[in-house]
Amino acid sequence: MYQLGKKVRMSLFGRSHGSCVGCILEGIPAGMYVDEGMIERDMALRRPHTGIGTPRREEDEVCIAQGLVKGVTDGGPLLITIENRDTDGSRYLMFKETPRPGHADLPAMAKFPHHDIRGGGQFSGRLTAPIVAAGSIAKQMIAAEGIGIRAFTRSVGGVVDACERDFDAASESVLHPTRACTEEMDSSMTREILDAASEGDSVGGVVECITVGLPIGFGGIWFESLDSEISAAVFSIPACKGVEFGRGFGISGMRGSESNDPFYVDEGVKARTNNMGGILGGMSDGMPMVFRSAFKPTPSIAKEQDTVDLRTMTNGKVAVTGRHDPCIVPRAVSVVEAVTALVIADQMRRGL
Template sequence: MGNSFGKLFRITTFGESHGKALGVIIEGCPAGLMIDEAQIIKEMQRRKPGQSKITTQRKEEDQIQILSGVFEGKTTGTPIGIVIPNSDQKSKDYSHIADKFRPSHADFTYFAKYGIRDYRGGGRSSARETAARVAAGAIAKQLLNHYGVSIQAYVSQVGDLALTKNYKEMDLAKAEENIVRCPDPETAEEMVTLIDSVRKNRDTIGGIVTCVIQNTPAGIGEPVFDRLHAELGKAMLSINAVKGFEYGSGFDGVKMRGSEHNDSFVQKEGETRTTTNHSGGIQGGISNGEDIYFNVAFKPVATIMQDQQSVNEDGERVTVSGKGRHDPCVVPRAVPIVEAMAALVIVDYILLAKSNKL
């Protein structure tokens, strides 16, 4: 249970942080899609560890092996199987916590649920699992290109340091020009300095990733329990370390009056559009054709290079010492993960919409 996501375009991931490999099975991808394997690898490189001084120094090349579902460069309509071998596991880094519960990790909850746990980097609960999602999301992105839909995420906040510009005021492509993935160069430099300072103090810090989805056709999403924003929220909250999700005006919307918040409809070049977009491109759980934008809040990474008090499996008080290779701030590497999960949701709902009409 809980290892699959999606309805028509459905993925199932498998593997652990320190196992032999990670992988994903993708079902429901239409036949005839030309697969650009180099583009998948590019997405994997954006997420992989060891990118810079502000990410974990674990060295994984995250090379992919497509095992099925693609023939002569095109999808066949059958399940696509992808494997991502692990090559730089250092399981001995975790032997000191084999029977200890690390604060704010899934150690205790996995043990409570299963009566056994893979303590090597958290096993299945590790953020390394998201590599499989990014591989699947890369294929979803290629399918979305067919429909003209684009997705761009970026880091908009680290700790208290936040971008003050709206996404429309910036060239979002510039996010890939610096190691923190913030599209504003000056703010990016400040963010890097802040994260590096936190790292040197053997601590961690959280942040926010903002995502913008453009050219989504109006009319995708399902009523009541499967609203588009609800599925996006589920997708984002399923990512490791995520503590919050808001779309459109979000929590700031409570400060406005209805007369300010309502998005008025107008006709533009023969299309029904809105003059403002406080709704974040979604009304009644269904897309209205405007930009879909949302924020995803990530907590500070739970592993810190400091001693912390905890208990072991026998309930005895113990000291947990921080060891291993970990991110001081997860948000720079979380950007492609957010994009991947957004792509999986949007492509799934586009395929569902096509099945709703003759």
């Protein structure tokens, strides 16, 4: 199993085309009411939308088989499973011989000689379904402490939302299939995705995540710092290629007098700007924690690409047919929220 966290610990299991995917979630306090309606709403946000998502029908019915009594946690591990129903593995077998560029096929087969390549096996975005379910429970745990998390789509391909967005604006993204903050951005991003798909291609983009309610000083330091643990978790999401907090890479070109966020008093200590993305020394500085994560274009594309034929060790070609998301970003938004919630819940239980 693949584990995230120490005290609030999620152990992930499953394969894209096995009987189910799931996780064991430990460390959620006993006596907490779990709103299963909220889990269902979060799962719905990860589901593919017609046109901009894979045609694979993912019902994602979450079963919490242990750890809940009449909707209340009993303090033991929660066993979360989601059946895989709409599976068709036949189109993947050729990738054993002609691995897809951009996907995990080549290194996976080198490392695991019996790799189940159907649907990408354990490297499939399908495994993010139980992460979203577990994250939804973690969100409910930290909401009780006044902490809220909302992510949205900042860009898709060449379409960039250039406006400042706060927590409330990010919350509006749940109304739009691309998870853009506004209807206008949603239509432009949808067009960008459909254009790429019509050419047998795919696009990437950026997810931005805003967390509010973290008290000043929350979070570990050094190798347990809040930003380093969140970065590790976000980088673990398939197709993530970059994470930056606040101004991120852009801050390197600023002067200290511009980049520092000056403090002032307003019912406590506040900062006038948020170039640091709410993190100083690995801990919250009381400002909203803001980070962005870059997702690459979906690797499985219908356009023909160069690859190798591993049987003959000659150069070859591959074109991927089947059911793939032309853009991962809209579905990754809820996964980013989920891993952020799991890390914060874990740091909270660790007393950091």
